[in-house]
Amino acid sequence: MCLDTLIPQIGIITDIRQETPDVKTFRVNAPEGGKLFEHMPGQCAMLCVPGISEGMFSITSSPTNQEYQEFSIKQCGILTDYLHGMETGSEIMVRGPYGNHFPVETELKGRNLLFIAGGIGLAPLRSVINYVLDNRDNYGTVDILYGSRSADDLVQLKEIQEVWMKMEGVDVHLTIDREQDGWDGNVGFVPTYLKELGFSTDKTALVCGPPIMIKFVLAALEEMGFGKDQVYTTLELRMKCGVGKCGRCNIGSKYVCKDGPVFRCDEVDELPDEY
């Protein structure tokens, strides 16, 4: 029998990392080892816990990782509360991948890239960043601007410091919202720091973070001279089915789960102001 796309597969949680006080990264494998499915950077998957519910999460690991998939998840609701209580070795149901992806093999190829992330918004961008770094010759310069509430809320800090910061041709700019003991980096909101850094407009920007940050970052980029077609972001609306049928994430004639989550900003502009 051909299984419906609404029916999940069973995976095993093989590793859990506490990233910040409220974010954990879950590594998921197929029961026989390896990955449950192939995906592209920016795509999402539905994690399902029977008896609790299911929810859509971005896949934070890069497709170039052949061994597993990872999800960085912030504890903020019934399902994520439950997930945060799970242990390594537990079974979990996964369905997907869903949605479109960042155009890493087309529009982004050969471009200088500027990644701008806030808080848990690093999760989807991490997939693209590692994809780009694993295919380094296909892309130009890489700048990563990442900010969070505090130094303790920076997700994937170990990888940022030990891998990204040490790579040639990669510039990482970190910032936190408020002064904090032991932090000698920048202090200030992401949009402000972005303007202070003043990147040249020969780049394509990929933006992900809380809605309020995205709003101010997009305005800052426009002010800096970036064209709408040079900026990509992701939208996040309530989703149930993941395949453009249940109606929740409908905005204008688009379904974020199927036509998104990745949109170029000139495409976002065509949507009704309801996101």
Add this chain to the structure above:
Amino acid sequence: MYKIEKEKLTALFQMIAADQELFLPIRNGGQVNFGPWSEAVEVDLETLNSVKSPKDVFFPQSENLYTVKQNDGHMCIEPEELKNQDFVVFGIRPCDVKGVEVLDKVFLVDPLDSYYAARREHATLVSMACNEPEETCFCKAFGIDCVEPGGDVAVWRVGEELYWKPLNEKGEALTDKVKSLLVEAEESCVAEQQAAVRKIVEKLPYADLSLDGWNGEALDAKFNSDIWEKLYTPCLACGTCTFVCPTCQCYDIKDYDTGSSGVQRYRCWDSCMYSDFTMMAHGNNRTNQMQRFRQRFMHKLVYFPANNGGMYSCVGCGRCVAKCPASLNIVKVIKAFQEKGGEL
């Protein structure tokens, strides 16, 4: 074309139902809804609209998708069996047939919804022409001719006869099955009644309803119009319009823990009229009823047509007109924009 005396309809239903399920309009407790035929039920072919549209034959109000059981400490997923037996839907109205075509555009596009697709594959639709359209009807605005039914077999009730015309291979197959009850007839036998009913349609209150300007364009102007603020205020957010609607297809996915028999993950109808429909952990992108009200009609009249070659997600059945406790409906929306003309 064929015909059968109305007196023999019970024999017809017996013959159809001999080896397959037969769904038709049944009167029960003063209400007419589609349900499975048996000798015991009261078939009602006179009532124009069933309370709920027959969409739940294909897209049930609630259906299990799969069950998760624990087997030796491991999860085990048992998908619900798909429909695998042929069945017949008898007496579905031309507007509701069009409603099924709208649902097809949702559930049969990639990725296919296999639960819905299996039901569609096994169904034969016997669609019944309307004799007495009601004041709430406006199917004509959506290009539907209520005396020229679609589906697989078209039927007309004229006098003491029911006229029967197969429209495709599925219809021919059903016709062959019941041929011993049918006698040949001339198509002209229904022409007179068709002409008479079309005349009634021309005189209905909503006969002049025009969809000019609802061609998927001027999205921003419609979205930002102040008409919505004026129109939505009586809305109670009860969701009745979405539940009786033949084209509303929004659904929720939920869990039911049966205890010893595992956890059933089922889907059920949901409504964009409800405040928690778009609620997320980090907020809600539609925070008031005006936005939710606007979404429903923008979807039916602008977004859906934009994605489906101009096909509207409304068929003019009039259920929302008849059932809304606050007398709100899609006709009011269309007319409000119509009256304002280009000045939105």
